[in-house]
Amino acid sequence: MDNEFENLETEMNRGFLQILVLAALERKMYGYKMIKSFHEMGYTIEENTLYPLLRRLEKNGWITGEWDVSEDRPKKFYLISEQGRAVRKRALEIWKAQNDILKKNMEVKNDA
């Protein structure tokens, strides 16, 4: 049961995380900073999940990545692209629609 729930949670997080990253990258950020920022908001993300996701989003052209080598330790900063904003808008619409359907179903169940 616990394992199955963990799988469900992973599946649910998969979509949510993409929207979350697209929302967070309205300002330039690098991976470690993003993890800390999410953690402060109460959402823990595994570091080995975030970096592959950032790479996928960058490949899709939804975010852009740029290395900052001005400090001793180079860091890769990310920022949402215009295409990413359009994707985020559509994804949020889907998410809201799904939420409405769920709410309606829960209401029907409560009425019954």
Place this chain on the structure above:
Amino acid sequence: MTPKNLDSYLEDISHYLAVKDGGQEILAEIRSHILEKAEAESGGTTEESIAKVIAAFGRPQDIAAKYMEGQAIISPTFKKHLFLYTGILFAFHFGLTLVALISKQSFVVLPFFYIPRMDSLEALFYLPMTIIYDFGLVGIFLFYLTQKKREAALPWPKALKTARASTEMKSPRIISLILLVLAFGALLYARIRYGTIFFFSPKLGQPQPLLDPASSGFISSLFVAMLGCETAAYALRFYSRSWWINLAKNAAILLLLTTVWNSPVEPQFHPGAGLDMKSAAVAFVTLLIVLAALDFIKSLAHISRRYLR
């Protein structure tokens, strides 16, 4: 200076990471993350603090797998095709091997097959290699389709669509087993008592050996062994109706038949036997080889079907 354990960890990841481009960039980003986290959480980048961060980051193969998500070597949807096509190719390869055994020739079937000249014993070692070769050949084909993202609809033989779901062998009958044991006993007795199992009777009640003594004993023993295999396999059916037993039996019989075919001693038939005995014998052994080969392929198909469900 970077701690050694970090270098070694990144190198391990690189061994698993098969991305077309950006591999070095991925490693650089992971390096940067680990160093920063170690410094932020432990106040420095010592081997101990790095080891702690690495442990939390995960196993190199898991990290690489996450970067390669959705990049299958062979698409999982081709799994059944991989086994099916390997089975079909092996049946073809098996037939070619039989031809090589009978014709005592090596030959090439373009573009993929070279069948060497071999004897029965060499064929025993050659056939398992052909399965590996066929599996590899089909694997390369499916790998190519997967990598090229060709959404080809792969054909599925019609015969398999209509094949019965049952994969069990028929139940054995005790009367058949008794008859087989009696026949085996009779042949064994004749071989031991008279040195041959082949007779002809020019006059009623006066049987004479059909073959000369030099070749008769050897070939007779092979036929007795064949019937022994058949009887043992039938008896085993009372305990297990596995197609593997049938497959092994037919492999053994084919081995014995091809040994008969390639017998080093040219059999000399009794001059009084009449007819063209040599042609009749060739036709008889050919028929047995074809029947055993078909039964072998049938067993293989039944075994494969279990994996194709």
